[in-house]
Amino acid sequence: MCFFFQVFLLQKLRLRILSLLVCLLRGVLGADCTVFDTLFISAYNLFYTALPVLALGSFDQDVNEDYSLRFPKLYTPGLENRWFNKKIFVRSAGHGVLTSGVLFFVVYGECCRIE
Numbered sequence: 667m668c669f670f671f672q673v674f675l676l677q678k679l680r681l682r683i684l685s686l687l688v689c690l691l692r693g694v695l696g697a698d699c700t701v702f703d704t705l706f707i708s709a710y711n712l713f714y715t716a717l718p719v720l721a722l723g724s725f726d727q728d729v730n731e732d733y734s735l736r737f738p739k740l741y742t743p744g745l746e747n748r749w750f751n752k753k754i755f756v757r758s759a760g761h762g763v764l765t766s767g768v769l770f771f772v773v774y775g776e777c778c779r780i781e
Contacts, residue, residue, distance in 0.1 A: 671719075691774070
């Protein structure tokens with residue numbers, strides 16, 4: 667579940683920061699600046715962020731209930747924050763900012779080169 671939360675955070679940051687960079691380039695901030703169509707943003711949120719997390723939460727089962735009752739040490743990594751902590755959160759957020767910046771500046775550089 668920690669992995670899917672990291673992917674969820676990465677995808678949301680990538681979309682939002684890319685939109686912010688385009689709006690800053692255009693010099694317009696606020697409700698007037700929309701980079702993507704509203705339907706596209708809704709479909710992106712549904713198919714790439716909400717549905718994978720819902721599917722994982724619904725169908726994922728690492729071990730059955732007998733093993734989880736017999737071996738309670740299976741849950742110690744989660745209780746000790748080994749798989750998701752502040753360092754991993756900041757790294758995922760930084761990755762989202764970096765990839766959105768790369769996407770923006772590659773496209774912007776190609777557009778400036780063509781003109």
